[in-house]
Amino acid sequence: MVLEGVTIAHNASAVVRTCDAAGVLHVDFVSPNPELLGINKAISTRAEKWVDLHIHTSIRDCLLPLKEKGFKVAVTHLDKEAIPYTEMDYTQPLAVVFGSESEGVSRETLELADLRVQIPMLGMVQSLNLSVSVGVILYEAMKQRRAHGFYDRRRLGDEEFDGYLRKWLSAGTESEEPTE
Numbered sequence: 001m002v003l004e005g006v007t008i009a010h011n012a013s014a015v016v017r018t019c020d021a022a023g024v025l026h027v028d029f030v031s032p033n034p035e036l037l038g039i040n041k042a043i044s045t046r047a048e049k050w051v052d053l054h055i056h057t058s059i060r061d062c063l064l065p066l067k068e069k070g071f072k073v074a075v076t077h078l079d080k081e082a083i084p085y086t087e088m089d090y091t092q093p094l095a096v097v098f099g100s101e102s103e104g105v106s107r108e109t110l111e112l113a114d115l116r117v118q119i120p121m122l123g124m125v126q127s128l129n130l131s132v133s134v135g136v137i138l139y140e141a142m143k144q145r146r147a148h149g150f151y152d153r154r155r156l157g158d159e160e161f162d163g164y165l166r167k168w169l170s171a172g173t174e175s176e177e178p179t180e
Contacts, residue, residue: 001138004030004059004109005100005129014131015098020050022138023151025164028054028062028095050168063095063112071095075105075113076133078126082118090141091148101130 001019006012006029056062063073070160071093075102076082078098089096099105110116119128119136128136145151 001026001032001059002028002062002095002097003063003130004105005095005103006031006098008101008130011101011130015134016051016053018131018138022049022135022142024055026052028056029157030056030059030062031114032057042076044045059106059109059112063097063109066095067112073097073112074115074117075109076118076137077105077110077113077116078118079116079168082116085117085119085137085140086136088115088117088140090144091150094141096137098130098134 001015001024003015004013008017012029016027017139054062067073073095074088075097076099095107096117097109100107119133121128126131156164
């Protein structure tokens, strides 16, 4: 999950909570001023303990390494080239980019995208709250992945699983520094 230019901490916090609920391990924030985007623990319900948050100052710094690892980049955008979210294949390695609440994604992000996706709407308002949009798309991804058996077994390698286990077991302690 990639959030570009999101400026409302409430929305970012709700997205982190939704990502955890859907089993997403990584959320990337692209912001030139990341210090302005604090996670509200009351809204996130402390989901940031279970999700790795990554901060990038540019969309290229975020997306190019993902593309090098074999991820396709799907950008949420309302235009004629965008496919309905239910027609996207979420079983492939995929990074889904959501833009800011007021501006959407940048032109640069559109240029880096492999796919454009939209949530079709029938009313006069052509947008949903950011966390609602993330939830709609993530639960479609979960539906497709469940149908393909993605949740029938653990998909993380032993080393990665052990790293998360250690991190998560220490998440409730006062200090995350090891004591001697």
